[in-house]
Amino acid sequence: MPTVATYYQLADDEFSLAVGDTRMLTQSVGVAPAGGEGALVTWMARRVGRRPNTAGTVTYTVTLNGNPLGTGPYSRSSREPITIQEATPIGAVNQGTNRLVFTVTDGTGALRLSAVVLWVRLNV
Numbered sequence: 001m002p003t004v005a006t007y008y009q010l011a012d013d014e015f016s017l018a019v020g021d022t023r024m025l026t027q028s029v030g031v032a033p034a035g036g037e038g039a040l041v042t043w044m045a046r047r048v049g050r051r052p053n054t055a056g057t058v059t060y061t062v063t064l065n066g067n068p069l070g071t072g073p074y075s076r077s078s079r080e081p082i083t084i085q086e087a088t089p090i091g092a093v094n095q096g097t098n099r100l101v102f103t104v105t106d107g108t109g110a111l112r113l114s115a116v117v118l119w120v121r122l123n124v
Contacts, residue, residue: 007119010100014114016048017060017104025100025116032095033120038088040119041069041100046081049109056108063101064118067092073105083115093120 010025017023033039047058057077062069069086076082100118104111 003121005119005121007117009117011043011114011116014112016110016112017102018110019058019104019107022101022103023113025102027098027100027118029093029095029098029118029120031122033093033122037121038090039064039093039121040085040087041117042083042085042119043102043116044081044083044114045074045076046079046112047076047107047109048079048112054109058104058107058109058111060102060104060111062086062103063099064088064092065094065099075107076111081112081114093118 008027010027015023041064047056049056057075059073059075061073067089069088098118100116102113
């Protein structure tokens, strides 16, 4: 049976999270990923200070359906955006509703996230 990849764009525009903030993004997946495989989650992240050019670091976690992504927590100190890609645990993506949660746990300033995408493989 052939396998293809598809993606779900969970967020495009940048959104901001301060320390203690949580943002949940939800996505319904109509067909379960192929053969018990995991998936990929990608996002762009940058840190902004309360005043321009202020130094600091923001620490955050990311979970998909309660499963931590990567070895987290993640830290971001640069104002320049970077793209992060993490493989999910096998079976982490559900057929039906999926919840991707970003939580800022510590730091100074705010975390800005954008271009959040869930990639899955499907049997066709």
